[in-house]
Structures are given as structure tokens and as C-alpha cells.
Amino acid sequence: MKVVSTAQMRELDRRTIEEFETPGEVLMDRAGLGVCDAVQRLIDATGFLRPAIRFIAGRGNNGGDAFAAARHLKEAGHMVEVWLAAAANAVKGDALKHLSQMKRAGVELRELPLKEDWEDAQRFAPHCEVMVDGVLGTGSSGPARGPAVGAIQFINDRSSESLVVSIDLPSGLNADTGEAEGEVVRADVTVTLGLPKTGLIRSAALEYVGTVEVADIGIPDELVAHAETDEHELIHISDLRNRFPRRARNSHKGDYGRVLIIGGARGYAGAVAMAAQAAVNSGAGLVTVWTPNSIVPIVAGASLESMVKGCEETEQGSLDAVVWTGAEAARDFSAILIGPGLTRGDSSLRLVQAVLRDCRVPLVVDADAISVLAGRARELSKAKCPVVITPHPGEFGALFARGVEDVQKDRCGAARAAAEETRCTVVLKGVGTVVAQQGKPPAINLTGNPGMATGGSGDVLGGLLVSLLAQGIEPCDAACAAVYLHGRAGDLVAWRRSQMGLTAGDLTRELPFVLRDVALR
Structure with a gap:
């Protein structure tokens, strides 16, 4: 599977929205559904019964993906809550639309807009089986700051008792270089959106990304086929399936x-x-x-x-x-x-x-x-x-x-x-x-x-x-x-x-x- 830089992915998103008339709100919903599916597969694999799922969200588009995923999981019958590393009135654009839909679906929202709020949360936070990191995405640059730092530290401190799923990339990781420029989430699973980002495959990132899954958000194949991409590729299940043809009924052991x-x-x-x-x-x-x-x-x-x-x-x-x-x-x-x-x-x-x-x-x-x-x-x-x-x-x-x-x-x-x-x-x-x-x-x-x-x-x-x-x-x-x-x-x-x-x-x-x-x- 092709690997893209932040700028290349942003261009693919833009062309999908403008040339194929796919609203950004729809792409965000598809991202949320992809994350929901990945969390469900993780729950099925672990055998958790009625797990508590806590989303840690930021105010940007990564947070919007988290809001959409939380709603989908809630509608699937899971116990879900969202902790926001910002004030709710700081959420804008498509992310705000999905925040509103999430609240209407009955997902509890807790606002922690200060770094100190996250330090206090360490003392009272109840246990959860799965934490989903939607604090920072590809749009952030430089080290995490303010409440995002507190949220990342909270996730890492609680990871001894919760499995961690990151949306698109672990918060704090540079999406292009894979470098940790400050505090970075250590994920068990990263669900990257659309196409894998170059930073995820760099050696510097491997301690943070865990197992990487790719969520299809509907970027048209013709755009991907002609996109300028990284010189490396990610091995992905979608590229392997056609190598395994259906076995003929009239066959014997020598055929295999x-x-x-x-x-x-x-x-x-x-x-x-x-x-x-x-x-x-x-x-x-x-x-x-x-x-x-x-x-x-x-x-x-x-x-x-x-x-x-x-x-x-x-x-x-x-x-x-x-x-x-x-x-x-x-x-x-x-x-x-x-x-x-x-x-x-x-x-x-x-x-x-x-x-x-x-x-x-x-x-x-x-x-x-x-x-x-x-x-x-x-x-x-x-x-x-x-x-x-x-x-x-x-x-x-x-x-x-x-x-x-x-x-x-x-x-x-x-x-x-x-x-x-x-x-x-x-x-x-x-x-x-x-x-x-x-x-x-x-x-x-x-x-x-x-x-x-x-x-x-x-x-x-x-x-x-x-x-x-x-x-x-x-x-x-x-x-x-x-x-x-x-x-x-x-x-x-x-x-x-x-x-x-x-x-x-x-x-x-x-x-x-x-x-x-x-x-x-």
C-alpha cells in the first residue's frame, strides 16, 4: 500500500472533497466508522465483555474523528464516554457537527481544558478497558502544548491498565518524520486514515505506533493511483488477498x-x-x-x-x-x-x-x-x-x-x-x-x-x-x-x-x- 506525506494526504482529501463532491463531514464520518470497526475487532479479539471505552479527544479534526467513532460505538451498544482536552466552545467546523451528533446520541462529554485538569484526573478517573487517542493529528506541528500534553501523559500513565488505540497517528508524533518532538502516546494499535503516513514507517516511530491498521475513508482509486507518494510501501491485507485464489473443488494435495x-x-x-x-x-x-x-x-x-x-x-x-x-x-x-x-x-x-x-x-x-x-x-x-x-x-x-x-x-x-x-x-x-x-x-x-x-x-x-x-x-x-x-x-x-x-x-x-x-x- 502506498505511503503518503501529510501534504500529499491533505491534497488527496482536498481533491476528494472538491472534484468528487464528498463533503468533509462525510469523510470524517467514514473515518469514525473505520475507527469504530477497529475498536470492535480489538474487543472481539481480547474477549472483553461490556468494556468501558474512553475517548481522549482534542478540538481539531482528529477530535472530530473521535466524536464520530464514539457515536458509532455508542449506537452499536457500547459504554462510551469522551474526555475533551479543550472547552467545547473551541471545537469548530466539521468536528463541531460531529460533536453535536455525538451528544444527541447520548455520549457523555467531560471537558478538561487545562493541563492541571488532567493532573487531577489521574486521581479520580475510573478504570476503562480501551482508551482511544484522538488528541492531535496530522494538522499539529511541534511538541504538544497545554492540555494536549496533560492528555497524552494521562493516556500513557493509564496504559498499564487500558489498551490504547490512536486515530491516524499517536498524538505528538511527527506525521512525516516519525520523530517524537515532545510527549507522544504509546499506542497498541494505530488506525491511520485513508493511507499510511510516512512517519508511521520510520524507525523512530516504531516504539509508539504499535500494530498499524488502515481505515478506508473513500479516497477514489484514481486519485491514489496517480498520487506522488513515498518510495516505501506498507504491507497491507488489501494488497495480499488477490494472491490467494479460491481453491478448485476438483483438486488434490499435489495441487498445493x-x-x-x-x-x-x-x-x-x-x-x-x-x-x-x-x-x-x-x-x-x-x-x-x-x-x-x-x-x-x-x-x-x-x-x-x-x-x-x-x-x-x-x-x-x-x-x-x-x-x-x-x-x-x-x-x-x-x-x-x-x-x-x-x-x-x-x-x-x-x-x-x-x-x-x-x-x-x-x-x-x-x-x-x-x-x-x-x-x-x-x-x-x-x-x-x-x-x-x-x-x-x-x-x-x-x-x-x-x-x-x-x-x-x-x-x-x-x-x-x-x-x-x-x-x-x-x-x-x-x-x-x-x-x-x-x-x-x-x-x-x-x-x-x-x-x-x-x-x-x-x-x-x-x-x-x-x-x-x-x-x-x-x-x-x-x-x-x-x-x-x-x-x-x-x-x-x-x-x-x-x-x-x-x-x-x-x-x-x-x-x-x-x-x-x-x-x-
């Missing part, structure tokens, strides 16, 4: 791809088993695992649907390079994943090099298969098949002989340069995962949460990715879909349970459900 996963070692059976189960749970027709003889019972027991082949192993318990017999070894498979639990010995390096040399089907190089290539990135460019690499920043730095801090300073630039050098599709993991491929703008993923920083999470991503490749999805599209769905699974688990208690197994079990986001059946 044959996956081969190469990995595992004595003491590291879990990684390859989780990758296999993720591939099974994400639609692959057949999944085969090549793993050392000594751990076959463990892997087979952990993924009953997979066909597990025991292979020769070294004295250390890792796969012996002789298991790969040349190009004919890959003849029966649609896509291959190598790396989970492979370990980093000389035999692993020789095995990875042989697979890169001979493979003719899409190949995912992950985990230890990346580590053994440290300093040998150019070997990837010699592959005669589509290759996707999935390094975290440490693996990326070792592979390309760069410091981790240097990589993290410009993740998009680093991923793009790596894609050019290796001719691979590059998935640079971490908060704001970047997918880069030659000739395409880098795409940033903003699903997922800190609970996914747990052992095995990357193995699940690898299994999901190779499954999508085996089903015939193009490498860049498969990578974008995989990181989005992987993060989405993590978000749903975290909402329903907790970030602290999230495990890789939870992600695997959630995959069949998040696939409904892209495929109805």
Missing part, C-alpha cells in the same frame, strides 16, 4: 505444493519440527522433512502430518552434506526451506553451498543456513533458483560484514542494497520487518508485537513462507504475506492471552485462523 524442509540436529529438533508444522498449518499439500536419524522420533512425533526422513549425520549430530545428491534431490519438491536447527559446522556449510548450487525451485535460506554463509553473501547471487533470505539484524550484519548498529540505522536501505547484491528477496526481520526485492520499493510490515521475541518464532515464519512459495505465490508476494500473517497471528494471540505468555507453538496454531484474512474459505 510439495515442501521440503532441511534442518535439525541433535539437541535442536524443535526448530525443524515447528517449521514443518507451520508449513502444514498454512496450506501446503505435502511436507517432507530431512533431518538426522537420531532425532527422527522427536520430529515425527511433533508434526504428525509431515513425512520425516532420517538422514546421515555427523559425529556432532548434524546433517552430513552427503544427504544432498545433486539437482535430482529437489526434483519432487515445489519449494525448499533450509536452516532451522541446522547448526553451524563445516558440514552444514557444504550442504548449504550444494543446495544453492543445484536447487531449481524456490528456496528459503533461514537461520543457521544464513549464519554459515557469514562473509559469503555473494554465493547467494550464484543460485539458479529464486532465493528468499530471512536474517535478523545480527545474521544480516554477519552475512554482509556490517555492524548491527549500522544495519539498524537504515533498515530499508540495508535490505534494498542486499537485494541488489544477492538478487535475492530479502526479509530483514525485527520490529518493522522489511521485505526488499530488485526493482520494487521496500515494503514494511507493522503487524506483530514484543511477545514474538521468543524461541521458535522465526522457524514458524520460515515454515509459513516456504508453504506459500510451494503453493505458487511469487517470492516477494509470499514474503510480504508471510510476515504480515505471522505478525497478525502474534497480535491475535497476544490480545487473547498476553504478550508475556506467547510461544512459537501459539503462532503455529493460530495460522489457520489468520489465513481467513486473505482467503474466505
Whole structure:
């Protein structure tokens, strides 16, 4: 999905109003409905029963979006109140129209026009399950001032007991640079309006924006198609759905791809088993695992649907390079994943090099298969098949002989340069995962949460990715879909349970459900 600056979004709004005769009041109502829908999805995911929802609104258009959303939620039967960081008589224009409609709908309004009012509110405010931040939007500039500062501090102080949803962007965040110029709301979810803003995808913003959703406010497609936009894109569900065609009724397991996963070692059976189960749970027709003889019972027991082949192993318990017999070894498979639990010995390096040399089907190089290539990135460019690499920043730095801090300073630039050098599709993991491929703008993923920083999470991503490749999805599209769905699974688990208690197994079990986001059946 295209990403726009504040000025570009303002121009799209203007043209929609003037050329397509859509009143600003209507755009604001659509924004409110989009926020209402996002809050409802969050409530459904968490399982809250009769949650209290508190909107913290400013006097401008962001506040107007909040008034519209509060009315829609009230009309849907929710307990809603609005706290205004201003006097009601300071609200003007379309925002005032929606404030009046909101009050007529029976939503309680509390005015807190002074910073000191928000300090007092800390002492008497009752608990609420969800807070919606509509204090400041793209029209503000510079650090938050006056009652807006108090409102932002209130939201952050109460976020330990309430989930926080920000409208368009977290209040106080610069919409173009992503910089925190003063006090900034730390959101769990940001519902950005129309199109994502450039600031949301900048590395400086990632600590504040949470998971980013996009609310459609009816900007005409022809305006978006011809708009001057940022050089990066946001991975969004609307761009992924057409990559997942409806399955034919007259089909069989062979139609949905044959996956081969190469990995595992004595003491590291879990990684390859989780990758296999993720591939099974994400639609692959057949999944085969090549793993050392000594751990076959463990892997087979952990993924009953997979066909597990025991292979020769070294004295250390890792796969012996002789298991790969040349190009004919890959003849029966649609896509291959190598790396989970492979370990980093000389035999692993020789095995990875042989697979890169001979493979003719899409190949995912992950985990230890990346580590053994440290300093040998150019070997990837010699592959005669589509290759996707999935390094975290440490693996990326070792592979390309760069410091981790240097990589993290410009993740998009680093991923793009790596894609050019290796001719691979590059998935640079971490908060704001970047997918880069030659000739395409880098795409940033903003699903997922800190609970996914747990052992095995990357193995699940690898299994999901190779499954999508085996089903015939193009490498860049498969990578974008995989990181989005992987993060989405993590978000749903975290909402329903907790970030602290999230495990890789939870992600695997959630995959069949998040696939409904892209495929109805």
C-alpha cells in the first residue's frame, strides 16, 4: 500500500472533497466508522465483555474523528464516554457537527481544558478497558502544548491498565518524520486514515505506533493511483488477498505444493519440527522433512502430518552434506526451506553451498543456513533458483560484514542494497520487518508485537513462507504475506492471552485462523 506525506494526504482529501463532491463531514464520518470497526475487532479479539471505552479527544479534526467513532460505538451498544482536552466552545467546523451528533446520541462529554485538569484526573478517573487517542493529528506541528500534553501523559500513565488505540497517528508524533518532538502516546494499535503516513514507517516511530491498521475513508482509486507518494510501501491485507485464489473443488494435495524442509540436529529438533508444522498449518499439500536419524522420533512425533526422513549425520549430530545428491534431490519438491536447527559446522556449510548450487525451485535460506554463509553473501547471487533470505539484524550484519548498529540505522536501505547484491528477496526481520526485492520499493510490515521475541518464532515464519512459495505465490508476494500473517497471528494471540505468555507453538496454531484474512474459505 502506498505511503503518503501529510501534504500529499491533505491534497488527496482536498481533491476528494472538491472534484468528487464528498463533503468533509462525510469523510470524517467514514473515518469514525473505520475507527469504530477497529475498536470492535480489538474487543472481539481480547474477549472483553461490556468494556468501558474512553475517548481522549482534542478540538481539531482528529477530535472530530473521535466524536464520530464514539457515536458509532455508542449506537452499536457500547459504554462510551469522551474526555475533551479543550472547552467545547473551541471545537469548530466539521468536528463541531460531529460533536453535536455525538451528544444527541447520548455520549457523555467531560471537558478538561487545562493541563492541571488532567493532573487531577489521574486521581479520580475510573478504570476503562480501551482508551482511544484522538488528541492531535496530522494538522499539529511541534511538541504538544497545554492540555494536549496533560492528555497524552494521562493516556500513557493509564496504559498499564487500558489498551490504547490512536486515530491516524499517536498524538505528538511527527506525521512525516516519525520523530517524537515532545510527549507522544504509546499506542497498541494505530488506525491511520485513508493511507499510511510516512512517519508511521520510520524507525523512530516504531516504539509508539504499535500494530498499524488502515481505515478506508473513500479516497477514489484514481486519485491514489496517480498520487506522488513515498518510495516505501506498507504491507497491507488489501494488497495480499488477490494472491490467494479460491481453491478448485476438483483438486488434490499435489495441487498445493510439495515442501521440503532441511534442518535439525541433535539437541535442536524443535526448530525443524515447528517449521514443518507451520508449513502444514498454512496450506501446503505435502511436507517432507530431512533431518538426522537420531532425532527422527522427536520430529515425527511433533508434526504428525509431515513425512520425516532420517538422514546421515555427523559425529556432532548434524546433517552430513552427503544427504544432498545433486539437482535430482529437489526434483519432487515445489519449494525448499533450509536452516532451522541446522547448526553451524563445516558440514552444514557444504550442504548449504550444494543446495544453492543445484536447487531449481524456490528456496528459503533461514537461520543457521544464513549464519554459515557469514562473509559469503555473494554465493547467494550464484543460485539458479529464486532465493528468499530471512536474517535478523545480527545474521544480516554477519552475512554482509556490517555492524548491527549500522544495519539498524537504515533498515530499508540495508535490505534494498542486499537485494541488489544477492538478487535475492530479502526479509530483514525485527520490529518493522522489511521485505526488499530488485526493482520494487521496500515494503514494511507493522503487524506483530514484543511477545514474538521468543524461541521458535522465526522457524514458524520460515515454515509459513516456504508453504506459500510451494503453493505458487511469487517470492516477494509470499514474503510480504508471510510476515504480515505471522505478525497478525502474534497480535491475535497476544490480545487473547498476553504478550508475556506467547510461544512459537501459539503462532503455529493460530495460522489457520489468520489465513481467513486473505482467503474466505
